[in-house]
Amino acid sequence: MARFLLRRLLLTIPVLIGVATLVFSLIHLVPGDPVQAMLGESASPQDVAQLRTKLGLDRPLLQQYASFARGVVRGDLGTSLRTNQPVTGIILERMPATMELAASAMVVAILFSIPLGIIAAVGKGTYVDHVATTVSLIGISMPTFWLGPLLAIVFSVWLGWFPVSGRGTVANLVLPAVTLGAPLAAILARMTRASVLEELRELYVMAARARGVSEARAVFAHAFRNSLIPIVTVIGLQFGSVLTGAVITETIFAWPGVGRLLVQSISARDYPAVQGCILLIAVTYVSMNLFIDVLYGFLDPRIRYE
Amino acid sequence: MLKLGIAIVGLALLGALVGPALSPFDPASQELALRLATPSLLHPFGLDELGRDILARVLAGARISFLVGFTVVVVSASLGTMLGAVAGYFGGRIDDLISRVIDILLAFPGLLLAIALVAVLGPSLTNVLFALTIIGWVGYARLVRGQVLRAREFEYVHAARALGASTPRILWKHIIPTAIPAVVVQATLGMAGAIIGEASLSFLGLGVQPPTPSWGTMLNGGRAHILDAPHLTLFPGLAIALLVLGLNFLGDGLRDRIDPRSNASR
Numbered sequence: 333m334a335r336f337l338l339r340r341l342l343l344t345i346p347v348l349i350g351v352a353t354l355v356f357s358l359i360h361l362v363p364g365d366p367v368q369a370m371l372g373e374s375a376s377p378q379d380v381a382q383l384r385t386k387l388g389l390d391r392p393l394l395q396q397y398a399s400f401a402r403g404v405v406r407g408d409l410g411t412s413l414r415t416n417q418p419v420t421g422i423i424l425e426r427m428p429a430t431m432e433l434a435a436s437a438m439v440v441a442i443l444f445s446i447p448l449g450i451i452a453a454v455g456k457g458t459y460v461d462h463v464a465t466t467v468s469l470i471g472i473s474m475p476t477f478w479l480g481p482l483l484a485i486v487f488s489v490w491l492g493w494f495p496v497s498g499r500g501t502v503a504n505l506v507l508p509a510v511t512l513g514a515p516l517a518a519i520l521a522r523m524t525r526a527s528v529l530e531e532l533r534e535l536y537v538m539a540a541r542a543r544g545v546s547e548a549r550a551v552f553a554h555a556f557r558n559s560l561i562p563i564v565t566v567i568g569l570q571f572g573s574v575l576t577g578a579v580i581t582e583t584i585f586a587w588p589g590v591g592r593l594l595v596q597s598i599s600a601r602d603y604p605a606v607q608g609c610i611l612l613i614a615v616t617y618v619s620m621n622l623f624i625d626v627l628y629g630f631l632d633p634r635i636r637y638e
Numbered sequence: 639m640l641k642l643g644i645a646i647v648g649l650a651l652l653g654a655l656v657g658p659a660l661s662p663f664d665p666a667s668q669e670l671a672l673r674l675a676t677p678s679l680l681h682p683f684g685l686d687e688l689g690r691d692i693l694a695r696v697l698a699g700a701r702i703s704f705l706v707g708f709t710v711v712v713v714s715a716s717l718g719t720m721l722g723a724v725a726g727y728f729g730g731r732i733d734d735l736i737s738r739v740i741d742i743l744l745a746f747p748g749l750l751l752a753i754a755l756v757a758v759l760g761p762s763l764t765n766v767l768f769a770l771t772i773i774g775w776v777g778y779a780r781l782v783r784g785q786v787l788r789a790r791e792f793e794y795v796h797a798a799r800a801l802g803a804s805t806p807r808i809l810w811k812h813i814i815p816t817a818i819p820a821v822v823v824q825a826t827l828g829m830a831g832a833i834i835g836e837a838s839l840s841f842l843g844l845g846v847q848p849p850t851p852s853w854g855t856m857l858n859g860g861r862a863h864i865l866d867a868p869h870l871t872l873f874p875g876l877a878i879a880l881l882v883l884g885l886n887f888l889g890d891g892l893r894d895r896i897d898p899r900s901n902a903s904r
Contacts, residue, residue, distance in 0.1 A: 350742030354751075361758045469890075475834050476854035477841040485868045496746055568709065572747025580838060584861070595842055598757040608745075609804030610754045617747045 336629050344622050348615065355611045356400045359389075359603050370413060370601045383413075387604070409611065410604035414597065419608035423590055427612075429499055430589035433512060433581065434528050434574045436505055436565065440513035441520055446563070448517075449524025454551055456529060471518025480511040481583035494638065497586035508585040512577050516570050522565045527559035534558075561628070568624030572617045640891025644882025654704050658849060664850050684869040692870065695851040696877050702763070702852045703833045703881065704720040710770045710832035711825045717771070718778025719821055723809050723873030725779065727823030736779065738755060739891075743776045744753040749835055756844040766845045770885055771836045774828060785817035792816075819896040826889035830882045835877050853878050 360561035361368050367384045368375065384390045387410070388399055403409060409419040447470075452464035487507060488496040493505050531537060532555045540550050586592070590609055597605035658665065663681075669689035677684040683692035725736035743751065752769035759765040789795060790813060798808050840854025848855055853874040858872030886895035 333782050346738065347741050350738065354742060355754075358754055358758050361755070363759065366758075440900075469886060470883065473830070473886055474879050475837060475875070476884070477838060477854070478871070478879060480862065481857070481864055481868075481871045482875070483863060484884075485871070489865055572750075576748035576750050576753075579750075579767075580841065583842065594753070596754075598842075598844065603758070604876045606754065606757055610750060613750055614746050618745050 333629070337626060339361050340622060340625050344564055344618060349620055350403050351375070351400065353397075354613065355614070356397055358610070359387075360393075362603070366603060370380070370603060386411075404611070409608035412602055412605045414600045414602040414605065419605050422605065423612050426588060426590045426593050428586060428593060430498075430575075430578055430582070432505070433508055433578055433587055433589060435572070436509035437512035437574055437577075437581075438571070440509050441516035442450065442567070444513070444522035445517040446524050450551065450556060452521070452525040453528035453532065454547075461525075465468055468518040468521040468525075468554065469584065471514050471521075474514065476511055476515065476580050477584065478506070479514055480581060481505050483511055484584070489624055490568075494618040499588055508581050508587050511584070512574060512581045516567075516574060519570060524559070524563055527562045528555050531555035531559045553584045565624060565628065568620060568627075569624060569630065572622045575613050575617060614619065639887050640895065641686050642885050643886070643891050644712030647878060647888055650700060650881045651704060653697055653859060653886070654700035654721075657700065658694065660777060661694040661697055663691035663692070663694040665694040666849055667691075674863060674870070678870055683873040684867070686856070686870055687863055687867075689737055689765055692856070692873050695856060696853070696873055699852040699853045699856060699874065700877065700881075702703070702846055702850070703836065703878070704769060706770065706836040707829040707833045709767050710774050710835075711829045713771045714774030714819055715778050715890065717797075718775035718780075719782045719814060719817065721832075722779035722782030722784075723786050723814055723817070726783040727790055727805070727809055727813060733783075737783075740776050740779055743773065745789045746773070749773070752839060753842070753844065761839075761844045761847055763846050766836055766839050768833050769839075774832065778824060779826065780822060781820055782814070782817045785820060786813050789813045789816045820871065823889055823896060826885055826892055830885035833878065833885070834882060837859075 362369050367380050367387065367389060371379055371383060385494065388396050398527060407420050412419050412422055414424060448464050448468070452461045455461045484496045487493045487567050494503050537550055537554050540554050578589060579594055580586065582589045582591035583595050590612065594606065594609040598611060666688065669685065672685050673689040675681060675685040681691050681693065683696060686692055686695065719737050725733040732831065749885040751773050755769040755772060756765050759768070795808060795812050798812050836845055836852065837854030837857070840852045840903055841858045843858060844854050846852035857871060860874070863870050
């Protein structure tokens, strides 16, 4: 297991270096002069020169890269141009809100999708299955930036059940979590259905039934338990979509997380903060994938010896 | 499912092609006195915050969606197929290089890299197309690389090589065609992804800029009037959801036709 862990960790290092390099080069993709773009056309040459020095953009590219890499390793992502505070500090301040939203969305998705997928698989071809399959296809097709406003119209404006924006109470969390969790729920429900169906056809389930175990036990203790590996994988892989979806959901519901910070920083052309947010989200995603890989190794020992 | 998908996508395409010509209203013309008017017989989808006919704008927005969908899919699929085939066929350092680039691009979840690229390049349709293509080709390359790795060991490929066929000929005539069905399915689903991608970027103010009608831009404009005029949000969103649903039906249906094993679990 230690070798397996070490190999996975070593494979992650070049990816992280590549991610950091790509994030570093973002500022150099700005058409024209990035400093002028940040300060606007009316900025004086002195201000432009001062900011260029502050950001280190007047140094040779390799030196800039070395300094950026040193900063990343030390957790120093520069200073925000908008707030004049360290980027790492602002992001860490917002991170709990994003994690709270992402975790709640995943809980909503899992609670809704797994029972739906199992019911659809057990009742394959029935009316319940058709309804469940159609609901999940609609869920996949419904964009977050439409579902969020629709939920706000119905549950905030018409029914007055939940607040339309802000953070602090459980009521504030419901609509953003459902908005962000719905597409994931739809994907998971389809995956659960397919995976449980496949297991239900296996000989060991047939043998269990032949031994006279109850249908519920055959489904839950045998088929569902073995269908969990692909489901866990999809949950892990979809974590990235949840993080990206958070950018839109946080914008819709004025949720004070990293996604909203990213959009605000883009509007203000605060490139150090944009780079910081992108880097942090990507690193979180890579770490989550690594965690899922390792978990997969625990769940299925054959993978460790590949 | 396939037929339903074809019907929905066909209707949407027809709407995009002939709709703006048939609509009595120009998507840009404003009737400020009637701003935010609710749906009526004359304006079935109502009017927006500047008194523009929402139906005319939804139809015009469909053109942007199809333009983005087709362009991103054609360019990404061509680029991804080419690079995936080269990586899979030649292996070695070329494969390592292409695979590492794929790994790095896949380390950015979903639309995040597109958001980052458009954020630095500036909001415009061209930059949206560029950003969506940069994140789009990776999926095709991975898919084709896998297929080619398998296909290059087929006996007829060995036979073609023994007969002296050139590498480009082997790739073009014998190997790439084996990957095409999978690429077609991926392209259908990828088109839905590109359309949602453009709408997401436009919704965040990073895509198509007003006054050009795009479904995402319309939804962004509707946010300020969600309390007093929800119809501004309802119709463009419904259009996106229906088109994406149609493309998902089409992709799923095609996959069932091409790969009967995937149908077995249905």
